[in-house]
Amino acid sequence: MTRRSKTMKRRHSTNQYVEGVKEGSRAWLAKTITLIESNAAKHKDQAQEVLKELYSSTGAAIRVGITGVPGAGKSTFIEKFGLYLCEQGYKVAVLAIDPSSSVTGGSILGDKTRMEELSKHPRAFIRPSPSQGTLGGVHRKTRETMLLCEAGGYDVIIIETVGVGQSEFLVKDMVDFFFLLTLTGAGDELQGMKKGIMELVQLICINKADGDNRERARIAKGELETLLHVLAPNDQEWATKVMTCSALYEEQVADVWSVIQQYVLHMKSIGRFEQKRSEQLKxxxxxxxxxxxxxxxxxxxxxxxxxxxxxxxxxxxxxxxxxxxxxxxxxxxxxxxxxxxxxxx
The missing domain is CATH 1.10.287 (Helix Hairpins)
Incomplete structure (x- = not known):
């Protein structure tokens, strides 16, 4: 048997990928994402065949984008938030993007280690992917990966971006709800925060609002609310909200989900939800x-x-x-x- 025939024999059929994803197999979902992310020319056509077969099973999930300043506790928040959703009966997929080195092209890909408890939950799926230098802190195939997760029956898709930057508009164009996780310490924090990102999000959540930080978080919340009054909101139909939470102590984490649900219901009631998704496709x-x-x-x-x-x-x-x-x-x-x-x- 030639090397080429061995390779062809090992290759999975399109139907295996499709059925594996539809059946909710995390192993097959991971294999299918690997196929989609492949740069090999021989995988391109099959990847598109798989996506075409699964496309009718997509679109039902709520897509949430999360960005944040360094040290804001994104991983801790996502783990606690994801576990809360799983306990509520939802299936949660986390697409965590790791920054790639501009020198070696490599990335840390340590998200499963950082979210160890969530990664073990049977209703959760975590997929770390390198950003590979893509603007916006997302992998170039994040959209396709998101669709695969939806076809696999996941109700909430969380996209964790590399960090805060003007190019985060790419994330906004692929999620239903986008929010910024930040820290306490209003003065310098407001100076260092980019105005652009604040105009893209539907929610700003001040994390680590516990212990001695509670009062500082309250002050930061007030200053952020004042600042938002002079900025253009991302949605004319929705005023960006500011709240505090403590992911470590699981305080107000559930309130974040309540805000997301309020936003989705509101946008659907005025016909903007599907319109927004159509705009994102374009x-x-x-x-x-x-x-x-x-x-x-x-x-x-x-x-x-x-x-x-x-x-x-x-x-x-x-x-x-x-x-x-x-x-x-x-x-x-x-x-x-x-x-x-x-x-x-």
Missing amino acids: QWVRTLINDQLLASFYQHPVSKASLAHTEKELTAGNVTVAEALEDLIGQYEANIVLKYKKEGL
Whole structure:
């Protein structure tokens, strides 16, 4: 038996992936996500076949995005929040994104260690994935992974992002409810917090509001509420809320879920929930177009050769940046047009 035939024999069928996910198998869900995340060309078509077969089983879950400043206790909060939801009868999937090193490309992927109790719960599924340098603190296949979890019967999908930044708008465009977990200590905290992220979220939750921090958390809550009055809300139909909690002592964690439910019910009652999801699908297509065009440019042999030559000309001072850009794009477009003419398109 050749090496190729052995590889083909080991490969799972599309139906195995589909049925495994539908049956609620965490092992098959993990295998299917690995298939979706694969960069191998031979997996691309099958991954899309699996997604197409499962698409009708998606869309029923509530999608929640969580971001936060360093040290805000995101992992502790998500574990306690997830356990609470599991105890309420929900199935919870956590898509935890780890930052990839810009030098080695590697990532920590320690989320199951950080959420050990939740990872063992039979109604929970945790999937750590490297961000691989993607803007917005999400993996490039997070959307597809989210759909697979929904097809697997998970009621609440939690996306934990790498951190706070202007590019977090990508998370907003894939979840129903997005909230910021922050810390006590209002003064410097407000100065250091980016205005952009505050305008993207439906809730700001001040964690670690326990012990000596309770009063500081109360003050921070008031100052945040005042600041929000002068900022544009993410949804015109919903005023961003501020609350305090202590994930460590499981205080007000349930209240966060109550706020999420209130938001979802409100948005559905005014017809904005499905409209928002439709808008997100359109944005997803635009994002994929951008990714595909970027990949096509850098992978094209003419672009590779032109880029190397143009960079030399640029560093030598023979062309300006604007001229270099115009020349590179012009050559790329010319080759695309030539290809279409040869193919009779």
